[in-house]
């Protein structure tokens with residue numbers, strides 16, 4: 458059975474997708490050694506809003522062995538891209554809650570060309586076989602096999618996902634390896650993000666102690682301080698259940714940075730908000746590459762985060 462996606466919904470996805478690829482292309486040309494990460498995040502997020510969208514999550518800038526969930530902290534003013542860095546930038550845009558999720562790796566290290574190439578190829582091959590009725594594990598198989606052929610490993614505990622309205626992870630997981638226990642299939646009328654992560658390390662990530670990204674976990678709560686209640690209300694109002702970071706709260710919350718961090722931490726301990734720790738390759742000296750596109754599965758496949766859209770599908 459083919460579920461037809463509402464035309465208005467498709468339009469919103471396409472708009473979110475176009476904003477995402479425009480920002481992605483801007484970032485790819487802007488990134489170079491010396492660029493300040495904090496400035497890059499501020500510029501990219503401002504550009505999303507200027508183009509008529511909202512960030513669906515804080516801009517992720519993950520360098521070298523860091524794989525995901527790293528966004529610049531307010532006091533990381535001096536952190537820059539260095540010569541030799543492999544930089545993953547992951548961009549989320551939503552229009553009325555409909556999310557486009559896309560990522561690109563920009564390398565300033567010639568020795569890692571093949572690693573970058575393998576992740577790019579894994580995504581292209583995945584997109585060439587995706588469609589209604591295709592098993593999630595078939596995508597995982599293609600990604601794992603591509604990584605292996607280059608002598609690398611796909612990261613097993615990171616994967617693609619279905620997308621819902623105001624939901625980055627809407628239930629389905631698209632594995633980055635041939636997971637034989639994963640029996641799910643792509644369904645018409647749904648949006649998915651496909652995101653191979655490939656490394657020259659151990660092939661899995663671990664949580665680091667650093668946290669910069671959070672999301673609201675509960676909307677009903679009691680026994681909160683006045684300050685906590687005010688912050689939670691503000692988060693619920695502005696971001697709903699989408700991920701956010703301290704940069705986004707700093708001005709409006711009207712709290713000094715240390716008070717803001719203390720309040721966020723105490724809300725984490727009370728299970729009101731959840732944290733997304735920075736994820737790092739288990740081998741801290743390794744490098745990780747990632748590419749990601751968002752697709753709408755219909756009778757055809759629309760790659761909304763790529764300007765060539767459905768054309769690319771027929772390659």
Ligand code: MN
Pocket residue numbers: 547548558559560652749
């Ligand atoms: Mn992403």
Ligand code: MN
Pocket residue numbers: 558617618650652749
């Ligand atoms: Mn994603």
